[in-house]
Structure formats: structure tokens, C-alpha cells
Amino acid sequence: MDIKKYIKNFLNYKYLLYELVKKNIKLKYRRSYLGILWTLIEPLLTMMVLTLVFGTLFGRDDRTFPVYVLCGRLLFSFFSSSTKAGLKAVSGNAAMIKKVYVPKYIYVIASIISNFVTFLISLIVLVGVGIVLRVHPTIYILEAVFPVIILLVMSLGAGLILATLDVFFRDVEYIWSVATMLISYASAIFYPTDRVIGTGNAWVFDINPVYMCIANFRNAVLYGQPMNIVYCTRSAIVAVCLLAAGAILFYKNQDKFILHI
Amino acid sequence: MKENVAISVKDVGMRFNLNQEHVDNLKEYFIKLLKRNLKYNEFWALKGINFEVKKGERLGVLGLNGSGKSTLLKVVSGVLKPSAGKVQTRGVVAPLLELGAGFSPQYTGRENIYLYGAVLGYKKSFLDEKFDEIADFSGLGEFIEVPIKNYSSGMKSRLGFSIATIVEPDILILDEVLSVGDKKFRTKCEKKIMNMFDKGVTVLFVSHSLEQVQRLCNKAIILDSGRLVAHGAVDKVARIYKNMTD
DSSP: OOHHHHHHHHHHTHHHHHHHHHHHHHHHHTTOSSGGGHHHHHHHHHHHHHIIIIIITTTOOOTTHHHHHHHHHHHHHHHHHHHHHHHTTTGGGHHHHHHSOOOTHHHHHHHHHHHHHHHHHHHHHHHHHHHHTTOOOOGGGGGGHHHHHHHHHHHHHHHHHHHHHHHHOTTHHHHHHHHHHHHHHTTTSSSOHHHHHHTTOTHHHHTOHHHHHHHHHHIIIIIOOOOOHHHHHHHHHHHHHHHHHHHHHHHHHHHHHHHHO | OOTTEEEEEEEEEEEEEEOSSOOOSHHHHHHHHHTTOOOOEEEEEEEEEEEEEETTOEEEEEEOTTSSHHHHHHHHHTSSOOSEEEEEEOSOEEEEOSTTTTOOTTSBHHHHHHHHHHHTTOOHHHHHHHHHHHHHHHTOGGGGGSBGGGSOHHHHHHHHHHHHTSSOOSEEEEESGGGOSOHHHHHHHHHHHHHHHHTTOEEEEEOSOHHHHHHHOSEEEEEETTEEEEEEEHHHHHHHHHHHHO
């Protein structure tokens, strides 16, 4: 396998990648009055609902609870929306793939990156809420880069695997939507972890790479403390393995895609 | 591949698995797997195809419906990877297959020019420079700012043709595209294609109109049920084809 040739081929399609990312973002908000502002309003509103239900109604009066919820919710919704978009990336672009030759992984990468861009924009909300609730940033805030990048790699790997499977079995879409729901409940997005750890079920967090990213992101942004190295390495290993598995699976099957879409 | 050859097709075969029922969900797959019922009907849409097209030659591809013409074009343009054999091409390939099928319906004409251009592998600077020319040629006027979903099918193919032919390709792959749009646009298309012919472009042309093939091509091949049955100068092959179809 000539790696150099692949990189060169990829660079040739850089502009297509840019156009596809632009298209995904533009069309997502087309015909809505507030447009791209929804990237900010939507997480803000969900944060309020989750704080109201799981904070106020459950009798918590932690000042920074909204930030806690928002960290979890922003990272998780990036993971779930990008993998869901990646899943549909090949089967949903059938019309294009059947007509013109383009490296097919471009469609998967584009759907992950467009969700990553909206995620980055939505971080503005986190900054705003953090200031309002007087969260004091420390130098450790810079470490937030690690969990974010790990999650990006993880989503890309999962996206490649899901996109390949979806071409052959359309059930994957439904299975994955249940699976993401399970991962979301196991990621401590709107509840404090001590409740679960208290019942002796800490293993849920120790096997959930998405939670590990969320936890390290909270360490960096909310608690201002160094990250959990075990979580960081463990989630990084999972991410790299997923990407490698995804790349191999996709590469081995991509010539068969056109016969099934 | 020799220097003067633009397209070389060697022993190309294309196999499809025709399942009686399309298995695309897990439940069916496992039930069939357990019952050892995953039968495939192998079907070779192309088998043992061998030919070369020299630079500047214009090759017409003749054959009845289902003889493998479109499959051949897709294999040459790289959309399909052949199950057997090898296809090599030299230079920029412009495939004009089913024009406008890859547009995004919610995007305007302008946005689609950039998107479709990127799909065809053009650079942004190139599209910026050629934008007016594309818009002009398509004759869409102010409709260029309207979402494609509101276009008529003729308008779509006019835009598709204008984008795809903006490059000066080395190899042009035509699949019945000369039947797009109204008479006026058709004449314009033919003129543009003739213009490319004069510059020495290599052409692969599929059409059901024998008269059109004889007019545009100098070489021809006949496909019959996925096999190459004749290859040679267009007049000779046209005679064979006439005998076959009459």
C-alpha cells in the first residue's frame, strides 16, 4: 500500500472536503429564522431543562451544576450527532457516489468535521455560562484539548465502522440509536457520579471511553485540576483502535459499496 | 501502457451478485445464513473485454439495452471497480454521465456549481475564474440563485453539462448526453463538443443512434451480453450492427 499516494490523493480532494463541510452546516440551518444561532440556543435551552429537572427538582443547589451539565451535554451531543451523521454518510450520498469517482471516506470525514465545527461554535455558550456562574479558569483549562481531540478521533473511527456496516445492513441505524442512548445514560451527563459509584457500579465509567473524555473535560474546564491520566490513556487507546479498525474495515469494503447502495 | 494510448481496457470483467431478494437487514441475513440459503446468482455484466483507444480517437460503443454499455463507461470512469482485469486512463477524464444527478436539491444553482465542481475535482480558484462562463453557458440567468429543487429537469441537465465541460479534458465520456435540453441548447452542446474534438480529445461515446455514432466517431465497438463482438472502423462496425439489429 503506497501511503504517499493516498496522502496525495487526499490532498487533491481537500477542497471537496471543505465544500461538503460547508454544505452540511449550511443546510442544517437553512430555512430557520435564527440559523446558526441555534448551535448556541439549543444547548443553552437543554442545559436549562436538565438543570431544572435534575438540579432544582432533585433538590441540588450547586452553583456550577449548569456548567457540569453543559460540559457533558456538549461533548456527548458532538459524539452522538457526528456518529449518526457518519453512519449515513455513504448510504445517504448514494446519488453522488454512483455517478462520479470520489474517495468515499471523504463523505464520512466531512460529516464528522461539520459536527465538530458546530461543536466548536457551541463552546461559546460554555464560556458565557462559565463567566456568569463565576467558574475560575486555571492553567489546566488548556488540557481540555486532549479529551476533545480523543473524542474526535473516536467519532471518526466509529463513523467509518458504522458507515460501512450501514451500507450492508440498514438495521445498524436503529441499533446505534439505542446504543447511543445507553452510552448517554452511562456518561453521567446530568447526574453526579458519586451516586453510581456509591452503589458499587463504578465499572460503568471505567469501561466508557466517552465518559472518560467528559470527565477529563470537566477536570480541565470546571474543576481546574489536572486530568485523570488513566482515563486519558485508556480513552486514547480506544480511539486509536477504533480509527484503525474503521479505516481497515472501510478500505476493505469500499469497492463493494456501490453494489449495495 | 504505450505513450499514444489514452484508454486501455484489459480483460475486464464486472460481476454482480443478483440476489433473488435483496438482503439488507441483519435478521434476514442471519436466518438465511443459518439455513445456508445465502444464494447469489452471479451475473457477469462484462466479461473478457479487451480494447485500446489511442489518443484523439473517438470510440462509439454500440449495443442493445442491457448489453453492458453503461457498466463499461462506469468502469472506465472509475465509479465501478472491475471484478477482473484492469483499466488504465491517461489524463483528465470528464465523465458526462446522467448529468445533474449529483446535485444537492436545497442548494442554489450557484452553490451547486461549487459543490459539483469540487466533486469533479476542480479547485476553488478555477471555479471562481470560470463561474461566469459556466453560468452563461447554462443560460439560467437569474435562476442561478434559486434552489435546484425548483428547476425543471432540462435546467438541471443544462447546468450539469455546463459544469462538467468547463475543463478541457483529455478523455470525454459521453452517455447519451447529447439529448439534453431543448433544440437550441442541444445545438450549443454539440458545438462545444465538436470544439473539443477539434482539440484532439479522446472520446468514449454511448448512443442508440447509429447515425449519431457514425457522425461523431471514427472507431466503434459492439457489446452483446457483456462481450465484445466487434471492434474496428466505425463504418465496418456500423454495418455489422445493422445486420445484428435488423
